[in-house]
Amino acid sequence: MLKLLITRPIAAPVLDQARAAFDVTLHEGEEMSVTEAAAALATYDAILPTLGDAFGAAAFIGDIRCKMIGNFGVGYNHIDVDAAAKAGVAVSNTPDVLTDATADIALTLLLATARRAGEGERMVRSGAWGGFDVKGLLGTHVTGKTLGVVGMGRIGQAIAARCHYGFGMDVLFHNRSPKVTQVPATQLAGLHEVMAAADFVIVATPGGAGTTKLIDTAALAAMKPSGIFINISRGEVVDETALIDALEAGQIAGAGLDVYENEPHVPQRLIGLDNCVLLPHLGSATAETRQAMGQMALDNIIAWANGDVPPQKVN
Known part of the structure; x- marks a missing residue:
C-alpha cells in the first residue's frame, strides 16, 4: 500500500477515505520545516500538505521517494513547482472550491x-x-x-x-x-x-x-x-x-x-x-469549503495512484 503523509487534520470523511486507500500518516505538529519536508519527500510516496509547509527548492535534495504532492489550497507558493518537476514530483492544487x-x-x-x-x-x-x-x-x-x-x-x-x-x-x-x-x-x-x-x-x-x-x-x-x-x-x-x-x-x-x-x-x-x-487567514474557513478542498486534494492523489493525470495538476 502506498504511503501518504497528510500534514494537517482534514475533514473526517476525507481522512477515512484516505486511510482506506493508503497507508496514512498524519503529521503531528505545526508547519513543516524545510528539514521535515525533505525527510517527508524521502519517506512517503505522496504528500498532502498546505500553506506554510516548506516545500521550497531546498527540500528537493537527495533521494526522493515522493512522486505526488496534492496541495490543500489554491495557492502553492510554498511549493517550488519547478524543483518538484525536476525531481519527478507532480503537484496539484484545489481551485474553484474556495x-x-x-x-x-x-x-x-x-x-x-x-x-x-x-x-x-x-x-x-x-x-x-x-x-x-x-x-x-x-x-x-x-x-x-x-x-x-x-x-x-x-x-x-x-x-x-x-x-x-x-x-x-x-x-x-x-x-x-x-x-x-x-x-x-x-x-x-x-x-x-x-x-x-x-x-x-x-x-x-x-x-x-x-x-x-x-x-x-x-x-x-x-x-x-x-x-x-x-x-x-x-x-x-x-x-x-x-x-x-x-x-x-x-x-x-x-x-x-x-x-x-x-x-x-x-x-x-x-x-x-x-x-x-x-482576520487570521479565514478566506476558505467554512466547514463545507475545507471538506471540499480536502476531497479535491485527495482526488488528485488518488488519480495519480491510479496512473492518471491529476485533474488539477499545476506542473
Whole structure:
C-alpha cells in the first residue's frame, strides 16, 4: 500500500477515505520545516500538505521517494513547482472550491472596514460604549461606490459580482492579461490607474514571484485619501511596511487584511492600528469549503495512484 503523509487534520470523511486507500500518516505538529519536508519527500510516496509547509527548492535534495504532492489550497507558493518537476514530483492544487468562501471574506473585510465594525466591536466589549452617538464611529458608505479589483480571476470576478449586483458598485480592474468578464467591469491599462480611481481596492491576484510586493509605496500613494484597501490574496503581494506607513500617516482611510507577509507573524505596528481590520487567514474557513478542498486534494492523489493525470495538476 502506498504511503501518504497528510500534514494537517482534514475533514473526517476525507481522512477515512484516505486511510482506506493508503497507508496514512498524519503529521503531528505545526508547519513543516524545510528539514521535515525533505525527510517527508524521502519517506512517503505522496504528500498532502498546505500553506506554510516548506516545500521550497531546498527540500528537493537527495533521494526522493515522493512522486505526488496534492496541495490543500489554491495557492502553492510554498511549493517550488519547478524543483518538484525536476525531481519527478507532480503537484496539484484545489481551485474553484474556495472561490465563494474567499469572495465572501473579501466582502466581510470591505464592510467591516468601511463601517468601522472592528472598532465598534472592541468598544462594546471593553465597556467603553456610552450609547448612541450622532457623530460616533462615522464610517463610509459602500453602496454606489467604485470598486477596484487587482487580479480578475475566479475569485476577483466573484467579488466583482457581489459588489456590482449587491451594492450597485462600478467595477474597475487590473489584470496581467486582457480579460472578458461576465459582470459589467472596465479593465484599465495600469495598476496605478485602478488604485487612483477606486474607493475600495481588493487584491485577489495569485501569489508567487510575479506578484511579490506588487502593491508597493507607489501603488498605495496612488489611492485616494478616503480609499480603503483589502487584501485576501497572499501576504507577500503587499509591501507590508509600506502599507503600515500609509495607514499610520492617514494617507489612506483604512485596510482590511486576511493575509500577512510573514504569517503567522503580524507586526505590532499593524495590530496597533484602529483603522485596520485583521482576520487570521479565514478566506476558505467554512466547514463545507475545507471538506471540499480536502476531497479535491485527495482526488488528485488518488488519480495519480491510479496512473492518471491529476485533474488539477499545476506542473
